[in-house]
Amino acid sequence: MLQYIAQRLLLLIPTFVGITFLAYAIMLLAPGDPVDLFFAGGLGAGTEGIDSDRLAEVRADKDELRRELGLDRAIPVQYALWLRRLLQGELGTSFKDRQPVWDKIRARLPVTIIINVAAIVLTYLIAIPLGIYSAVRSGSRFDQLSTLTVFMLYSLPVFWIGTLIIIFFGGGDFFAWFPPGGLRSLDWEPSWPWWQKLSDYAYHLAMPLLCTTYGAFAALSRFMRTSMLENARQDYIRTARAKGVSEPMVILKHMLRNSLIPVITILAGLLPALIGGSVIIETIFSIPGIGQLGYQSVLARDYPVVIALFAASSFLTLIGILFSDIALAWVDPRIHFGKGRA
Amino acid sequence: MSAKPQTYRGRVWAELRRQKRAVWGLGMVLTLAFVALFADFIAGGTPLYLRIDGQSYFPLFREYAASAGLAKLPPALAGADFRALNQHAEAAVWPPIPYASTSVDITGEVFAPPSAQHWLGTDALGRDVASGMVHGTRISLTIGLVVVAIQATLGIFLGGLAGYYGGWIDIALSRLFELMLGIPTFFLIITVAAIFPPSIYLIMVILGLTGWIGIARFIRGEFLKVRSLDFVTAARAIGASDTRVMFGHILPNAVAPVLVSMAFGVATAILTESALSFLGIGVPQHLVTWGSILAESRASTFAWWLAVFPGAAIFLTVTAYNLLGDGLRDALDPKLDVR
Numbered sequence: 230m231l232q233y234i235a236q237r238l239l240l241l242i243p244t245f246v247g248i249t250f251l252a253y254a255i256m257l258l259a260p261g262d263p264v265d266l267f268f269a270g271g272l273g274a275g276t277e278g279i280d281s282d283r284l285a286e287v288r289a290d291k292d293e294l295r296r297e298l299g300l301d302r303a304i305p306v307q308y309a310l311w312l313r314r315l316l317q318g319e320l321g322t323s324f325k326d327r328q329p330v331w332d333k334i335r336a337r338l339p340v341t342i343i344i345n346v347a348a349i350v351l352t353y354l355i356a357i358p359l360g361i362y363s364a365v366r367s368g369s370r371f372d373q374l375s376t377l378t379v380f381m382l383y384s385l386p387v388f389w390i391g392t393l394i395i396i397f398f399g400g401g402d403f404f405a406w407f408p409p410g411g412l413r414s415l416d417w418e419p420s421w422p423w424w425q426k427l428s429d430y431a432y433h434l435a436m437p438l439l440c441t442t443y444g445a446f447a448a449l450s451r452f453m454r455t456s457m458l459e460n461a462r463q464d465y466i467r468t469a470r471a472k473g474v475s476e477p478m479v480i481l482k483h484m485l486r487n488s489l490i491p492v493i494t495i496l497a498g499l500l501p502a503l504i505g506g507s508v509i510i511e512t513i514f515s516i517p518g519i520g521q522l523g524y525q526s527v528l529a530r531d532y533p534v535v536i537a538l539f540a541a542s543s544f545l546t547l548i549g550i551l552f553s554d555i556a557l558a559w560v561d562p563r564i565h566f567g568k569g570r571a
Numbered sequence: 572m573s574a575k576p577q578t579y580r581g582r583v584w585a586e587l588r589r590q591k592r593a594v595w596g597l598g599m600v601l602t603l604a605f606v607a608l609f610a611d612f613i614a615g616g617t618p619l620y621l622r623i624d625g626q627s628y629f630p631l632f633r634e635y636a637a638s639a640g641l642a643k644l645p646p647a648l649a650g651a652d653f654r655a656l657n658q659h660a661e662a663a664v665w666p667p668i669p670y671a672s673t674s675v676d677i678t679g680e681v682f683a684p685p686s687a688q689h690w691l692g693t694d695a696l697g698r699d700v701a702s703g704m705v706h707g708t709r710i711s712l713t714i715g716l717v718v719v720a721i722q723a724t725l726g727i728f729l730g731g732l733a734g735y736y737g738g739w740i741d742i743a744l745s746r747l748f749e750l751m752l753g754i755p756t757f758f759l760i761i762t763v764a765a766i767f768p769p770s771i772y773l774i775m776v777i778l779g780l781t782g783w784i785g786i787a788r789f790i791r792g793e794f795l796k797v798r799s800l801d802f803v804t805a806a807r808a809i810g811a812s813d814t815r816v817m818f819g820h821i822l823p824n825a826v827a828p829v830l831v832s833m834a835f836g837v838a839t840a841i842l843t844e845s846a847l848s849f850l851g852i853g854v855p856q857h858l859v860t861w862g863s864i865l866a867e868s869r870a871s872t873f874a875w876w877l878a879v880f881p882g883a884a885i886f887l888t889v890t891a892y893n894l895l896g897d898g899l900r901d902a903l904d905p906k907l908d909v910r
Contacts, residue, residue: 240749247750252759259766380897386842388849389882392868401872409872495858505757509846513869523758524850527765535762542755550752 234555241547246312248543253308256532260406263324263530264294298324311536321533325526330537333522340412341511341518343401344434345503348441352499356446357492360453364488367458376454382447387506391440391513399436406543407436410515437514441506445499452495456488463487490561497553501546577766586902593898599891600630607709611635614702616671620664670699672706672859682874692876694867700876703859704884710860711841711888714775718840719833721779726786727822727829733787734794735817741791748791751784760843764852771854774847778840786832793825827903834896838889845885861885 268291295301299310314321320330359379361373395401396408399409408414412433421429460466461484507520515521519538526534577585588592592751606613611631621628636642657663668690673696683693691700733744733904763777795862796822797803848862849869856863863882868877 244746244750244753248753251754252762255759255763256766259763260768261766313585341709380893381890384838384886384893386845386882386885386889388846389865389878389885392865392878393882396868396872396875396878399872444835482772500759501755503760504755508757508761512850524761524765527762528852539755539758539762540757543753546755547753 230558234551237551237554241551245540245544245549249312249540250308252539252543253536254304256530256535257304257307261530262295262297262300263532264291264300266530267294267324309458316397320537323526323531323534325529325531325534330533333534334519334537334541337518337522340434340516341507342518344438344441344510344516344518345507347434347438348445348503349496349499351438351442352445352449356450356453360450360457360488361480361485362458363450363454364461364484367461375450379447379450379454382443383451385443385447387440387444388509388513390443391436391510394440394522395513408433410513412516434516437510437516440510440513441503444506445503449492449495449499453488453492456491457484460484460487486560490557493556493560494553497546497549500549501542504542504545509536583902587898590898590901592894593902596891596894596896596898599887600895603708603712603888603891606705607712610705610709612666614668614672614699614705615666616653616669616672616674618657618663618665618669621653621656623656623658623660625661626783657683666698667689668701668705670702672702673698673857682871684874691880692874694864694877695871698859700723700864700880703864704861704880706866707859707861707881707884708888710771710854710858711844714771714778714844715837715892716840717775718782719836721775721883722783722831722836723786723833724777724783727782729783729788730787730790731794731817731822734791735798735813735821737795737798744787744791748784748788751781754781756781757843760847761850761852764847769855771853771858774844774853778843782836782839785846786829789828789832790825791821794821797821797824828900831896831900831903834892834899838892838896839891841885842889845881 268287292301299307302310311321320334322329323333359375363375366372390418394407395409397403398406401409414429414433417426417429430475466479466483469483470476474483504520507518507525509520510516511518511520512524522534523538526538573846587597611617612619617632617634619629619631621630633642643773670689680689680693681695681697683689685692685696689701690697691704693699694703720887729747731743733748760777760781764774767773794817803816806816811820843864844853845860845865848860849866851866853862854860861884864877864881865885868874871877
């Protein structure tokens, strides 16, 4: 097993290099570069009516900035330099404000992690019992209702629900039950007791958390129910019942355990999906997290930040896949390591 | 021998019709397709029929013919402002929603709430939301279908290649699949959409290029499973070419689940495009789509109609394709036949 994991980890390296190089190349091949953007005017600015001396000066300044940022080199060279710095534990500095990239990321990490971990925990806590109940009482009114609800939730775009919540419950012309965004109230003070700070925090995170959770929840509980129903028809379930195993035992021990196998695999996909989702959620609710940082950096063409976030999320995705493969092999004795990979 | 022989396709169709949800989904999909096809007749700033000075014109048909290069617009209509012409027209037939999706209403009424005149209100520039919704259908569906076509083509081709030939081709392509799997897709899409000049074609290409991996892996597995079966050997024995064996003999066995995945693919593509337009990095500014109308509501939260209607359209469309995909999957799955 260790050998298999080591083998997979080794294979991760070329994949990771391939992905990050791809991202690097795409960014640098795009028309226009950050330097054009910094020199106000950007892509669309015309050069007519500016005298040629001044223009040459600007061009020289731009070239100097490009040299300074390392943008004048060939793409593979830039990439190699980036990779070398990464191996030394360096993520570089932001083009935008010359801050170390890691500092920028670290400052924004906690809130994104809190939202996503809370969302995953909530999702599994609700979806698994619901999936079990729905499958056990398959065809009942409760099952039909919950299946329909989950199906609707599954198709509801997060950015729509987020916008609607803000419009109808976040101040504005309707109700002002929740803050429309941000992390702290206007009258927030450092002298507040911890419970007041905590409840203020929770008050601000309630709506973003709701939006993050329902999408993942819908995907997972649909999966859970199908998985349970598929197992319910298997012969071993009939065998278990026939030999007199009690019904709760049949469901919890035989059916559930096997049904969890595909649910584990979905965890691998859930992580990157939540990272992507953070961009939308954090933009809608103005939450200073990783998603917002990524989106703002993309717009500002702050390549060091973008590539760092890209590398981090592809690393997480790859680890997620590896983790779910290992977990799968661990819970399902029929899957053998290394051999018979289809 | 009185019973009619039942083809696979016939059986799937019969099964699909028994699925109430799938029928609903299919109905909604067809309705949307109808709206998209006849968008100009439902909403637009060009009248269907206009009579001026005793002369009859069919401006909309003329425009179609002109854009197809078949005819030129008559001088009286070229570059005409139909709403101004309408003042002294003797007779006119307008689409039920007589506003163009992208141009400003002549009254210039901005942020008008839904009314008899503007059924779904107007936006910050005074553009009619109802018209934008109708024309947005066309853009959304086009993007959804083109994206899925790209995905299916790539997925079937690359997956088929890997599964059929095996060996080093399979090894090389499987590496590529793994690489694609590790890409944080949504982040990549956002990056590309934001740093390249906005265009519908760009959206189609990036969504198409990032979403084929599921189909490819499935097709590869199917080809691997089937390629050593007797009917494939038989086909080869009678001298069928590789292409013919792959696409004529093996592919039909695997095509049904791909259809399911394509139905879900349309839903995902439409959702992603709306999300990009919502973030302001999707379609170009001058185009009006569901996502771009919804995006306007972010800056003007009092205008609830800018959020409610386009979002509902996205939701219904995504639901329709998901229903269809779900129903299709159940219809194709012989194991699920438990009734």
